[in-house]
Amino acid sequence: MCLYFTILLLISSFNLFASEDLPTNYEYFTSGGISSGLSADQPTFTLNGKEIFIYSGGLHYFRVPRAYWRDRMRKIRAAGLNAVATYIAWNLHEPENGVFDFGNGGSEMEDFLDLEEFMKTAQEEDLFVILRSGPFICAEYNFGGFPTWLLRENHIEFRTTDETYMKYVTRYFNTLLPILEKYQFTKGGPVIAFQIENEYGNQESRNFRPQKEYLEQLHQIFSNNGIVELLVTADSPLSHGDAGALPGVFLQTANLGASPEQQFEKLLQLQPNKPLMVMEFWSGWFDFWGDKHTTKKASSVKDVYERILKYPASANIYMFIGGTNFGFSNGATYGTADVGIESITTSYDYDAPLNEAGDYTDKYFDIKELVAKYNPVKTSTPEVPELIPKVAYPTIPIEKEITFSDLIKNNAPHVIESENVIAMEKLDINSNSGQASGYIVYRKENVDLAPKTVLKIGGKVCDSAEVLIDGVRVSPNFETNADFDNFGFWRKQDATLQVNTEEKKGATLDILVENWGRVNGGRVTGYNQTFKGLWQGDVYLNDKKVSDWKIIPLEFKKDWTNNLKSWSEVSSSTGPALYYANLEISDEPSDTYIDMRQWTRGLVAVNGFPLGRYTKIGPQQALYLPAPFLKKGSNSIVVFEEYKGADELKFVTKQIWSNP
Template sequence: MTLSVSAVLPTLYEYYTLPAITSGLSANQSYFTLNDRNITLYSGAMHYFRVPKPYWRDRLRKMRAAGLNAVETYIPWNLHEPEDGKFDFGAGGSDMQDFLDVKEFFTIAQEEDLLAIARPGPYICSEWEFGGFPSWLLRTKDIKVRTSDSKYMKYVTRYFNMLLPILAMLQFTKGGPIVAFQIENEYGSTEGAGFVPDRVYLQQLVDLYKKHGINGLLVTSDSPTAHRDVGTLPGVLLQTANFGSNPKPDFDLLKQLQPNKPTMAMEFWGGWFDHWSETHHTTSDEDFRTTYEQILSYPASVNIYMFHGGTSFGFMNGANLNNGEDDNSGYQPDTTSYDYDAPLTESGDYTDKYVIVKELVKKYNTVLTKLPVAPSITEKVQYQKTAIEKEMLLDDIVSNLPNVVQSLNVVSMEQLPINNNSGQSYGYLIYRRDNIDIPANSVLTIEGRICDTVVVLVNGMLMSKPLIEQDGLDGFGFWRIKDGNLTLGPRSLKNATLDLVVENWGRVGYGLLYQFNQFKGLWQGNVLLNNEKITSWKLYPLEFKKSWNNNLVGWNNPSGRWAPGPSLYKATLTIKKPKDSYIYMEDWTKGIVIVNGFVLGRYSRIGPQQTLYLPAPFLREGNNTIIVFEHYIPAKQIKFSRTAQFKTLRMRRNHA
C-alpha cells in the first residue's frame, strides 16, 4: 500500500522542534531561521477578541489548511483592564470575559499546528475603540499616552506586569507558539505637529519585556517609505513594513535601513475597513493576488491583515480623523463589522482570496509539512421575522438606571465618579434638566462639538432631526458642526424636562498624539438656552451592561403610535437548534442590538453595514431575547438574513 504524501510529512512543530528546541526565531542573517532551520513566515491576522471563543479552533484550522504557518493577534488593553486596576484574562467578570482567555487562544493555535506573533501594544490601532487604550487613562490630568511620560508608563508597567508573564510562558523557546513580539504599533506615524517619536519610550517597553523573561524576537511595524526608521530602535528591534500594494519600495528601503536582515510585511492589507456613511470597501481578487505574489517572490515573509476580520462586538469599534485636526471635525466612526474583505469572511466562510492564498503559499513554500483538511463552512440560516412585543420609553429607561450624578455643568463621560472611579467608557450619557421654563421658539445651543451624537427631547418628545441620510451628519446633533443651534418649537413650556442623549460612537484609534484627547459626551463648552447657560444637571450613564440589560423592569405593550425618540424594543426569537445568522436592520434608523443581554453591535440606516452577525454561540435553544435601542424611528419587527448585506465600492488605497 502506498502512503499519501501528507501522511508521511511532519507537522510544523515536528519539523521545527525535533530533536530539541535550542533557539527561537532569528533575524541575525538575511533570512529568518527558527531553531536553526530556515523559515518564511506565512502568517494571517485573526483577533481572538473579535471571534466567539467556540469558533477559535475552526478559524485557526482554516488558516492552517490554507498553508499558513503562523497566526498574528493584537492584545487589547481596554478589555483586559476594563476598570483601573481590575483585570480580566478570561475569568474577570466583564461583559467580554468569554473572549479574553488569551492563553487558551495561543494554546489552541499551537494545537492547530500554528506558530504565533503577539502584538500587545500597549497601543494597537486595529480600528478598535481608542486604539486599545482604556478610557480611564484620560482621568489622569495631562497624561501623554505613547510616550515615556511617567504618569502613562506607571499604568503601562502595571498592565504589562500582569500580561507579559502569561506571554513569557508561551514563547517558542519555552515550548509555546509565540515566535515574535511587536513593540508598540506603527509608532513612526506619531511623527508630526512638532512631535518626534520617543525612543526612550520604546526602550522602556523593551526593558519591560526583558524583565519578564521574554527573549524572543522583538519587532516594530511601520511604513518605511512614509516614516523611515523613526518608529523603531535600529539595531535593537527588527523593523517590518505595512502597506496595501506595491511592496518593492518599502522592502527595498528596509534592506537599506537594515542590511543583512530578513524582510517582512507585518501588515499586507488584503482588504479594508468601513466607516459609517461610506460604501463598503472591497479590493479585487486580482489586485490581492498580484500584491501577495509580489511579496512572496521578493522574497519576504508576510502577515495578511486581516486573514479573518471578525466583528467589533459591543461598543468596541474605533474611529479615525481624516483631516489632521484636533477638534474632531473630521471624525469617522468605524462600523461594527470588521469583515475587511478578508480571505475568511466575518462569519468565517471561505472566499476566493482564501483559494488564492492556498495556491500561492503552496507555490512558494519549500518547507513541506502536514496540513489539515479544510473544515466545512458553518451553516447559516434566515430565521423567521419576529414582532416587537414590548417597548420602553426614555422615562422608564431612566427609572431603571442605577446611577445619577448631580452636576452644576455638563461634563464628559470619563469624569463621572462611577465604575470604581474609572468613569464611563462606553454607551450613552443622558444629560437631564428638570423644571426648566422654555419660552416659545427658544434656541438651544451646544458650545463646541458634540462627542459624538446627541438626541434632544423636551417632555419626552423628539426635537432633533432623525439621521436618515448621510447628509444628516452635517446638521445639528453631530460632531461636524461647532456651536450647533436647535429651535425647540413654537409652544411655551413651564417646568419642562430637557433631555440630551449623547452617544460615544467610538474613540479615535489612529493619528498624531494630540488627537488622543478622546473625551466623550458634552465637555467642550456649555449648553445654552436663548444664550443663557443651563446649570444644575442630572447625568444618567446608560452603559447597557449585560447584568442591567437582563434585569430591566417596566416593559409596556407597544402603544401603536411608535413615538419617535430613544426607546427600547423587545422581541423573542424561539428556536430549536441555534445556528449562525444575521440580524437585518434595514427598516430601523440608528441604534444598537442586544441579544440575551450581550450588546451585539451598532446599526445605522446610512450604512454601509446593514446586517449584524449573530453567531450561534450567542443563542440558546428555546427563547432568546432581542432588545433594540433605537434613537429615532423603530420598525415593528426584527428581520434576519442568511448573508451579510453591505453597500459596495471597489477601491485601492495606500493608508488610512
C-alpha cells in the same frame, strides 16, 4: 458553489492525502529538541536553527467568539499558513483602573479574553503565534486599545516617556507578560515573536519626534519579564524610515498594501543582511458608516502577495479574518476639517480571505495556492474545514417597549448630580474609572420654556445628540449623510435648536448623547481630545447657561439589559425607545444575521450581550449573530432605536451591503 471553489476544494483534499506522511509544523521545527527561537541574525529567518519563512494570518481574539477560535485557526492552517497574529487589547484586559481580566475577571467581554486558551488552541492547530502586544495597537479599535480611564489623568502624554503614562504601561505589562512568558517558543510554547508598539513612526510630525527612549523603556519592561523571543516593530519604512524603530534591538517590519519591492529595498538599506517581513499585508480595508463598502480585487491581492513571497519575504496577512466590532468597540478616525470624525462600522469584515462569519472567499484559495508554491518547507496541513451553516430564522414581532421616559425613570443605573455638563470619562462610576462606552443622558428638570426657546450646545457634540422635551424628541430626524451637517452632530460648532413653539412650564429637558467610537490612530496630540459626551462648552437656553444637571450613563451592560423594568405594550415605533422581541429556537442554534434595513440607528443586544450598532445610511445593513451567542429555547433581543423603528425583526443568511 462556483466551479472554481469546487475545483480548489478537490485539489485541497488531494493534497491532504498526498502529504499524509509529512511532518506537522511543530514536528519539523522542534524535532531533536528546542535550542533556539526565531532568529533574524542572517538574511533569512531561522527557527530553532532551521530556515523558515513566516506565512501568517491575522485573527483578533476579541473580534471572533471564543467558541470559533479553533474553526478560524484550522482554516488558517488549512491554507498552508504556519502562524497566526493577533493584537492584544489593553482596554479589554484592564477595563477599570487596576482591575484585570484574562478570561475569568468578570468583565463584559470576559468570554473573549482567555489569552492562554487562544495560544494553546493555536499550538494544537499547528500554528505559531505572533503577539502584537502594544501598548498602542490601533487595529481600528476603540481608542487604539488604550483604556479610557487614562483620560481621567489631568496630565498624560500618550506614547511617550511621560511618567504618568509609563506608570500605567509598566503596571499593565508587569501583569500581562508573566502570563505570556511561559508560552514562548523556547519554553515549548507557540509564541515566536512580539511586536512592540505599532506604527510608532507614523507619529512623526512637525510637533513630535518619536522617542527612542520610549521604545527602550518598553524593551526593558519586556526583558525584565523574561521575554526572550524576537522583538519587532511595524511601520512603513518608505514613509518613516526607522523613526519608529530601535535599530539593533528590534527587527523592523513593513506595513503595506502595494509596492512591496520598494519597501523591501528601503528595509534592506536600514537593516542590511536581515530577514524581510511584512507585518501587515492589507488584504482589504475597513468601512466607515455613511461611506461605500470597501473591497479589494482578489486578483490585486494575489499579485502583490505573490510578489512578496517571490522576493522572497515573510508576511502576515492583515486581516485573514476581520470579524466583528461587538458592542461599542469600534474605533474612529479624524477626517478632514469639514467631515470631522469618521466612525468604523460594527462589521470588521475587511473583505478578507475569510469573511466576517468565517466563510471562504476567492482570496482564501489564491493564498493557499501561493503558499504551497513558494514555501520551501513542506509540512502536513488539515483538510479545508466545512463551512458553519447559516440559518434565516423566521421573522419575529416586536412584543413590547420601554419609552425613553420610563427608561430613565425606572432603569437609570446611576444618577450623577453635576453643576455643569461633563465628559462621560469623568463620571465617578465603575470604581472611579468613568464611562467607557455607550450613551449618556444630560437631564435638567423643572425648566420653564418661553415661546420659541432656543437651546445652544457650546463647542461640538461628541458625537451626536438628541434633544427631548418631556420625553418627546424635538431634534431633527436622521436619514442621510447630509444630516451630519445638521444640529446634533459633531460637525456643528455651537449648534442651536428651537425646542418649542408655545410656552411650557416645569418641563424636563434631556440631551441624549451617543459616543460613535474614539480615535484609534493619528498623531499623539489627538488622544487627549477624544472625550465623549458634552464637555467642550456649556448648554444654554435663550443664551442663559443651564446648571445643576442630572447625568445618567447608559452603558448597556449585560446584567442591566437583562433586568430592565417597565416593559409595556408597543405604542409607537418612534424612538428613542427600547424594543423587545423573542427568538424561539427548537434545535441547536445556528449562525444568522439580523436584517436591520427597516430600522434607523441604534444598538441590538442579544441575551443581554451588546451585539453591535446599526445605521440606516449603511453600508452595513445586517448584524452578524453567531450561534454561540444564542441558546436552545427563548432568546431575548433588545433594540435601542434612536429614531424610527419597525414592528418586526427579520433574519438573513449573509451580510447585506448598500452603498449610499
